[in-house]
């Protein structure tokens with residue numbers, strides 16, 4: 001673990017989307033820790049309505065690599081396909097909102113934090129043909145593909161950069177909207 005990234009705030013300050021990867025494999029023990037972080041996340045009513053397909057060898061990655069629109073993602077040594085199972089999720093009674101995608105997103109966010117702590121770069125890839133991913137990986141019909149997460153060592157050194165974000169004053173409403 002990179003000691004300089006131990007601080008939670010520093011970790012999320014440093015995290016940024018990585019869209020190209022070095023030719024360096026992810027150590028199996030690191031991948032194992034990322035997998036553990038996925039299963040450890042909180043979820044509504046602890047339903048854990050998630051599944052994750054881990055593609056960490058050439059054969060696995062090759063099943064979906066041609067679906068990426070950016071070449072850099074094809075060089076990621078690990079891809080994790082994050083899936084939601086709405087049938088397993090908690091549903092809010094007052095408006096019937098199904099929480100499966102929220103729960104999957106929480107798990108993935110924790111995993112991305114863990115990957116950052118491990119010195120790895122990640123990118124959340126939503127822009128991919130989810131139906132094709134399902135077919136290629138044998139994902140059951142009732143399961144929804146939320147995202148593919150590309151993971152690996154960044155091709156370029158991570159620099160501390162200012163984030164392009166809305167000012168806090170624009171998004172926080174104290175007391176009332």
Ligand SMILES: Cc1cc2nc3c(=O)[nH]c(=O)nc-3n(C[C@H](O)[C@H](O)[C@H](O)COP(=O)(O)O)c2cc1C
Nearest residue numbers: 015016017018019070123124125126127128147163
């Ligand atoms: C839900 C979600 C979907 C995203 N989908 C894509 C994507 O399909 N392709 C891509 O290159 N980046 C994607 N990203 C990365 C965002 O573009 C990125 O998080 C945003 O521009 C902020 O930059 P940062 O992550 O470097 O802080 C996605 C991020 C999120 C949270």
